[in-house]
Amino acid sequence: MRSGFWHDLRKYKMFLLMLTPAVIFYLLFAYIPMAGIIIAFKRYDYAGGIFGSAWNGWDNFRFFFDSGNAWQVTRNTALYNIAFIVVNNALQIFAAILLFEVGGKWFRKIVQSALFLPYFISWVVVGAIAYNLLNYDIGTVNALLRGLGLEPVDIYNTPAYWPFLLVLVSAWKGLGYGTVMYLAAITSIDTEMYEAAEIDGANIFQRILKVTIPNLYPTIIILVLLAVGNIFRGDFGMFYNMVGNNGVLFSSTDVIDTFVFRSLITSNDIGMSAAAGVFQSVLGFATIMAVNYAVRRYDKDRALF
Amino acid sequence: MSATEVNLDKSFAKTSGVKKTDQKIFAAIGYGSLTIMAVLCLLPFLLVVSSSLTSENKIITAGYQFIPTDFSAEAYSILFKYPAEMIQAYLVTIGVTIGGTLLGLFLTSMTSYALSRRDFKWRNGFSFFFFFTTLFSGGLVPWYLLIVNYLHMKDTVLALIVPLVLNVFYIIVMKSFLGGIPEAIVESAKIDGAGDFRIYAQLILPLSKPALATIGLFLALAYWNDWYNALLFVSDEKLMPLQYYLYKMLGNMDGMRKAMMGAGAVVTTALPTESLKMAMTVVATGPILLAYPFVQRYFVQGLTIGAVKG
Known part of the structure; x- marks a missing residue:
């Protein structure tokens, strides 16, 4: 057995060498930080560092939950992700079906390019555009409202608008990416089914409802389940650039990731932010395991592991 | 058909x-x-x-x-009159994008190649070792402390390159692409006496051009648009990449005034801050918009590979 291992080691020497950089990378930036989870159970001080600081049991977690932030950020993270999943997928499927069915090579090309463009710009730029549109004094929306003789809206001071806005922004940025994915799935549907539907006298709407959409179910289910597995991961780039450190809006915009970032960088509360991060990781891991179990039951080949 | x-x-x-x-x-x-x-x-x-x-x-x-x-066109004329900081940010971004993309392509393809070889008995174990990191993580805090307090990468160019250089998703995409290359090619090279690294460098890499182009563009886009690592790790102004520089300027008109003055502008009248912000946004996004028509199809290609493989 032992000699078998040493024999293999020599045999695979080159493969192992080729894997070395990546293995070191993931050991360093993924596995060691996993061990660093112990910070969540310590009172961190800079002299002691990760391993030398004193233990303080569940205090950091207790602090996180007692602060009232835990429920708010967890709820926001999950609800936003659910809304994103529903709205984004529905729009992407709608756009993909239309793109597949309408004629005109150039029209399709131009539309697809336009829909895909927002994917390519950074969240910083998206945040700047949003500010142009929405700010109270010189935003385009308020300029239009004033032009129509209506009251301007103070969007950056009103939490109630933000769930709609953020869903809109997420849909805008992700539309092209998802549309391309669904379009690829539609293109791979067997054309014989369309021909059969044609012969049976189905009109175009019946064809979409009875052929295209049922054939998309596997893709939809997999994409949605994968997204559900990440339901406790907030898109930091979006929330941070859209909202920033505007505390007025936090009740409806703060997600776990922005909360952890602020606790770490702004208030420098290392123990509590580590505890919040661990809470998120464990919740996320449990969700992914559950989702994978569901995918396995639905279609074994599609399961992650 | x-x-x-x-x-x-x-x-x-x-x-x-x-x-x-x-x-x-x-x-x-x-x-x-x-x-x-x-x-x-x-x-x-x-x-x-x-x-x-x-x-x-x-x-x-x-x-x-x-x-x-x-x-x-006042905003642009001011911007181009005193462009020192913007140029510096541009240089940082271009350097990080080129360096990071090349390094990332090398590491991704080499890793994927070893994992794709069917005669490598341990490949599934290593695949899981990489894949598991997408399921569970230690969170932001230990990762941040490691990079800042232990690896001392704060305010170094490494902090802008290293975090994005490898991505399990790209390794999976590359691996599934390499899985489609007929094994006979590798077998015949082995018979000719080529070592595994030579097979990778001289045979597999040239055959992987389509996948390399796609992954390279995804990497380049991620580096070009990155502001997050700068937000966490960069306070030295000389090291600010373009998007983070833009982020700073958008939120900080005083900073913008200072930047212009630092560059030698005598600001007697009010700066056109609003249009200046937008001009900066245009200049920071311009290269992407210019490249977009030519590179779009590679991204579509990449998504399609990903979609098929799930």
């Missing part, structure tokens, strides 16, 4: 001149909705470009506009 059949069907409907009602209704819905969606996707870009070309007075009195009613 499939697309041709569908097109044939459509062209029949067109040439015969009798479009059925359902097709007419569908065409109206289809062209209408797609046009609206495309316009909504493009309008914000128009707003930025137009605002960057509108006089400051007009913006302050009438808001940001989709069409520049009071044209002014």
Whole structure:
């Protein structure tokens, strides 16, 4: 057995060498930080560092939950992700079906390019555009409202608008990416089914409802389940650039990731932010395991592991 | 074949001149909705470009506009008169993008190649070792402390390159691409006495050009648009990449004034801050918009590989 291992080691020497950089990378930036989870159970001080600081049991977690932030950020993270999943997928499927069915090579090309463009710009730029549109004094929306003789809206001071806005922004940025994915799935549907539907006298709407959409179910289910597995991961780039450190809006915009970032960088509360991060990781891991179990039951080949 | 059949069907409907009602209704819905969606996707870009070309007075009195009613190139002339900081940020971003993309491509392809070789018995174990990191993580805090307090990467260019250099998703995509290369090619090279690294470097890499192009562009986009690692790890102004520089300037008009003065501008009158912000946004996003028409298809290709493989 032992000699078998040493024999293999020599045999695979080159493969192992080729894997070395990546293995070191993931050991360093993924596995060691996993061990660093112990910070969540310590009172961190800079002299002691990760391993030398004193233990303080569940205090950091207790602090996180007692602060009232835990429920708010967890709820926001999950609800936003659910809304994103529903709205984004529905729009992407709608756009993909239309793109597949309408004629005109150039029209399709131009539309697809336009829909895909927002994917390519950074969240910083998206945040700047949003500010142009929405700010109270010189935003385009308020300029239009004033032009129509209506009251301007103070969007950056009103939490109630933000769930709609953020869903809109997420849909805008992700539309092209998802549309391309669904379009690829539609293109791979067997054309014989369309021909059969044609012969049976189905009109175009019946064809979409009875052929295209049922054939998309596997893709939809997999994409949605994968997204559900990440339901406790907030898109930091979006929330941070859209909202920033505007505390007025936090009740409806703060997600776990922005909360952890602020606790770490702004208030420098290392123990509590580590505890919040661990809470998120464990919740996320449990969700992914559950989702994978569901995918396995639905279609074994599609399961992650 | 499939697309041709569908097109044939459509062209029949067109040439015969009798479009059925359902097709007419569908065409109206289809062209209408797609046009609206495309316009909504493009309008914000128009707003930025137009605002960057509108006089400051007009913006302050009438808001940001989709069409520049009071044209002014003042913002650009100020920006290009004192471009030192912007150029510095550009150089940082270009360097990080090129260096990071090349290093990332090398590491991704080499790793994927070893994992794709069927005669490597331990490949599944290593694949899981990489894959598990997407399921569970230690969170932001230990990762941040490691990089800052233990690896001392704060305010070094490494902090901008290393975090993005490897990505399990790209390794999976690359691996599935390499899995499609016939094994006979590797076998015959082995018989000719080529070592595993030589097979990778001289045989597999040239055959992988399509996958390398796609992954390279995803990497380049991630580096170009990265501001997050700078937010966490960079406070040295010389090391600020473009997006983070833009982020700082957008939120900080005083900083902008200082930047202009530092570059030698004597600011006696008020700076056109609003149009200047937009001009900076245009300059920071410009290269992506210019490259977009040429590179779009590689991204579509990449998504399609990913979609098929799940």
